[in-house]
Amino acid sequence: MNKTLPARLIPAALTLTALTVGVASAQQSAQRQMTPEMQARMKAMQPITDLAQTVRLLPDLEKNKATALSKSQATQLLPILTTLQKAAAVQPNDAKKYLTQIEDRILTAKQLTALDGLFLKAEKERETQRGQRQNAQGQGGGNRPAGQGAGRPDQNGQGGQPGQFNPFKQDRLADGLKAYVALLKKK
Numbered sequence: 032m033n034k035t036l037p038a039r040l041i042p043a044a045l046t047l048t049a050l051t052v053g054v055a056s057a058q059q060s061a062q063r064q065m066t067p068e069m070q071a072r073m074k075a076m077q078p079i080t081d082l083a084q085t086v087r088l089l090p091d092l093e094k095n096k097a098t099a100l101s102k103s104q105a106t107q108l109l110p111i112l113t114t115l116q117k118a119a120a121v122q123p124n125d126a127k128k129y130l131t132q133i134e135d136r137i138l139t140a141k142q143l144t145a146l147d148g149l150f151l152k153a154e155k156e157r158e159t160q161r162g163q164r165q166n167a168q169g170q171g172g173g174n175r176p177a178g179q180g181a182g183r184p185d186q187n188g189q190g191g192q193p194g195q196f197n198p199f200k201q202d203r204l205a206d207g208l209k210a211y212v213a214l215l216k217k218k
Contacts, residue, residue, distance in 0.1 A: 075123055076123070079198060084150065087204055088149045090210070101138075106218075159173055
């Protein structure tokens, strides 16, 4: 039986396609794997990251009268926020303590539910942006200008090591926190 040329090329083309997809997938997962040291550092930084995200989203509760903080809540929250503003570095254990105080002693169940919704919305936005960046990189737009690397090992001289870093003194988070503290002081 003599196969025609197209019939013989189809299996070869499918094999080539499968190999190409496999190699691309392997390269992509190799780029995303973190070393054990990186994983440990991220785990140690998680309480600080969680606290930073909570503090960043707290002002959004003020947009809805039903979830806005009361004067009493503002009074309880201000010492925590001013401590975060002034600290040279935030320790992971301190971050856990502050987060527990905010979630368990200051915010109501309704406010926590609203905050959870804001977290989900922020996560969806990050996923969308991540997908857009990956698409841009896949289309040859992956070159970043100097100083805009993903890791930013030197974040304004503070580094990214647990206990050596205060995210509340960084760029937009510092500005947002300052404005939120001013708002809470007016209550």
